Amino acid sequence: xxxxxxxxxxPHCCLSDLTSCSPRLPKEGETIHGHNFFIGFGGKGxxxxxxxxxxxAKTAMVxxxxxDSFGDSYIQNFKDNGVYTGKHDLETASSSQIRACGCLHxxxxxxxxxxxxxxMLNKEELQDALAAITSAKVLVCQLEISPQMSLRALRMAQxxxxxTIFNPAPAIPDLDPDFYRLSDVFCCNESEAELLxxxxxxxxxxxxxxxxxxxxxxxGAVIITLGAQGCVVLEAPESTSKHVPTTPVxxxxxxxxxxxxxxxxxxxxxxxxxxxxxxVARRAGQVAAVSVQSMGAQxxxxxxxxxxxxxx
Numbered sequence: 538x539x540x541x542x543x544x545x546x547x548p549h550c551c552l553s554d555l556t557s558c559s560p561r562l563p564k565e566g567e568t569i570h571g572h573n574f575f576i577g578f579g580g581k582g583x584x585x586x587x588x589x590x591x592x593x594a595k596t597a598m599v600x601x602x603x604x605d606s607f608g609d610s611y612i613q614n615f616k617d618n619g620v621y622t623g624k625h626d627l628e629t630a631s632s633s634q635i636r637a638c639g640c641l642h643x644x645x646x647x648x649x650x651x652x653x654x655x656x657m658l659n660k661e662e663l664q665d666a667l668a669a670i671t672s673a674k675v676l677v678c679q680l681e682i683s684p685q686m687s688l689r690a691l692r693m694a695q696x697x698x699x700x701t702i703f704n705p706a707p708a709i710p711d712l713d714p715d716f717y718r719l720s721d722v723f724c725c726n727e728s729e730a731e732l733l734x735x736x737x738x739x740x741x742x743x744x745x746x747x748x749x750x751x752x753x754x755x756x757g758a759v760i761i762t763l764g765a766q767g768c769v770v771l772e773a774p775e776s777t778s779k780h781v782p783t784t785p786v787x788x789x790x791x792x793x794x795x796x797x798x799x800x801x802x803x804x805x806x807x808x809x810x811x812x813x814x815x816x817v818a819r820r821a822g823q824v825a826a827v828s829v830q831s832m833g834a835q836x837x838x839x840x841x842x843x844x845x846x847x848x849x
Contacts (some may be wrong), residue, residue, distance in 0.1 A: 557571035557572065558571060558572055558790075559571040559572070578610075578614045578834065578835045578836075580681060581679045581681050581704065581706055581795075581796050581799075582677070582678075582679055582681060582682070583615075583835075584793050584796030584797070584800065584834050584835055584838075585677055585679075585704075585796045585799045585800035585803065586620060586677075586800065587614075587615075587618050587620065587800065587835050587838060588796065588797045588799075588800025588801055588804075588824070588828075588835075588838045589800040589801070589803050589804045589807075590618050590619050590620050591618065591838055591839065591840040591841065592800070592801060592804040592824070592840075592841050592844075593804065593808070593841050594803070594804050594807065594808075595621075596618075596619070596620045596621065614835075618835075659686070660685075660686065660689060663686055663689055663690060663693070667693060670690070670693050670694055670697060670699060671697040671699070673694070673699050674699065674700060674806075674807040674810075675699065675700045675701075675702060675803045675806050675807045676690060676691065676694035676699050676700070676701045676702065677701075677702045677703075677704065677799060677800075677803050678690055678691055678701070678702070678703050678704070679703070679704040679705070679706050680704075680705060680706055680707055680708070680709060681706070681707065684709070684713065684716075687703075687716075688713055688715055688716060688719070691703060691715075691716070691719040691720070692715070692719055694719075695719055695721075700721050700722075700806060700807075700810075701719060701720055701721045701722070702720070702721065702722045702724060702799065702802060702803055702806065703716055703719070703720040703722070703723050703724070704724050704725065704795075704799050705723070705725050705729055705733065706725065706726070706729055706795070708725070708728070708729035708732045708733060709732075710732055710733070712733060714754065714755070717751065717754035717755040717756050718754075718755035718756075720755075720756045720757065721756075721757040721758065722756075722757065722758045722759075722760060722802070722806070722814070723751055723756040723757075723758070723759045723760070724759075724760040724761075724762070724798075724799055724802065725751075725760075725761060725762070726761070726762045726763070726764075726795055727739065727744065727761060727762070727763055727764070730744065730747040730748075730751065730761045731747070733747075733751065734747045734750045734751065736750070738761065740763075740766065741763065741766060741767075741769060741780050744761040744763055744768075744769040744778075745769055745771075745778045745780075747761060748760075748761050748769050748770075748771040748778050749771065749776075749778070752771050752773055756773070757772070757773055758770070758771065758772040758773065758814055759771045759772075759778075760802070760814070760818055762795060762798055762822075764791070764794075765783065765785065765788075766782070766783075767780060767781050767782040767783040767822055768780075768781050768783075768798075768818050768822060769781070770814055770815050770818050772814055779815050781815055781818045781819050781822060783822040783823070783825070783826050784822075784823060784826050786826050786827075786829060786830055787830065788829040788830070789829065789830055789831060789832060790829065790831065790832045790833065790837065791829050792833060792834050792837075793828065793833070793834025793835065793837065793838070794825045794828050794829045795825070796834065797824055797825040797827075797828040797837075797838055798821045798822060798824070798825040799821075800824075800838075801820065801821035801824035801825065802817060802818065802821040805817040805820055805821060820848050823844075823848060824839060824844065824848070827839045827843065827844065
């Protein structure tokens with residue numbers, strides 16, 4: 538899936554979330570009772586796009602979705618969120634894309650993804666979006682579509698002086714080195730940073746070390762999100778990272794919180810290009826903190842009207 542907008546542009550995927558909550562995850566071969574089952578809209582790229590749109594970005598999508606009820610519902614969801622889908626709507630593929638989510642009482646989650654149509658975006662379709670890429674201010678990429686397509690999109694963006702934000706999720710240990718060099722902002726969470734660097738990332742100090750390693754690989758800037766601990770920001774050519782704390786909240790469901798952060802990050806980078814990345818990250822963290830106080834991914838994302846004026 539490939540998403541774009543006049544302000545930010547992203548190769549995206551979208552997934553239908555089937556979510557239920559339980560006191561804990563079942564053991565192997567075990568069946569336990571869950572509650573609050575619901576079907577929502579997710580997928581890292583689509584989540585990021587919707588969050589940016591709800592903050593005021595002009596967004597559009599070029600995508601692959603399943604040729605079924607899930608795909609039809611997702612097309613309508615984009616329209617409901619003011620995301621432009623083109624005069625022919627979204628291209629369809631033969632398979633659905635599903636994400637099964639388990640939400641624990643503590644607000645944490647476990648997720649299984651069936652990518653389906655997401656992997657069917659090809660280079661010809663990407664090339665068709667060149668005009669949109671050249672007119673965008675920000676490109677956001679992740680790894681729920683083919684890594685080769687994300688890499689190609691990043692390269693197209695940088696060649697046309699479009700700011701790039703790369704989210705290496707789901708993380709892969711053998712990430713192509715060009716992803717670092719093509720990332721103006723490389724944004725990952727602690728588990729992704731740990732997989733990529735081979736070092737433990739459980740606290741702020743360890744995140745500082747990981748950010749230096751990632752920056753050394755060629756990124757323009759690195760943001761490592763740490764959940765309730767906030768995030769660590771490091772920009773080239775600086776050698777000292779900055780810890781950006783977040784507001785303590787009672788988390789109900791953390792599903793999609795990282796995507797809320799990145800969607801907000803893209804919005805602020807596009808709308809406030811002179812703003813320091815540390816402040817951009819602080820504001821994005823405030824948006825994400827709102828999202829974890831409600832159930833679901835996109836269903837929890839705030840609109841601009843839901844947030845304080847100090848964020849805009």
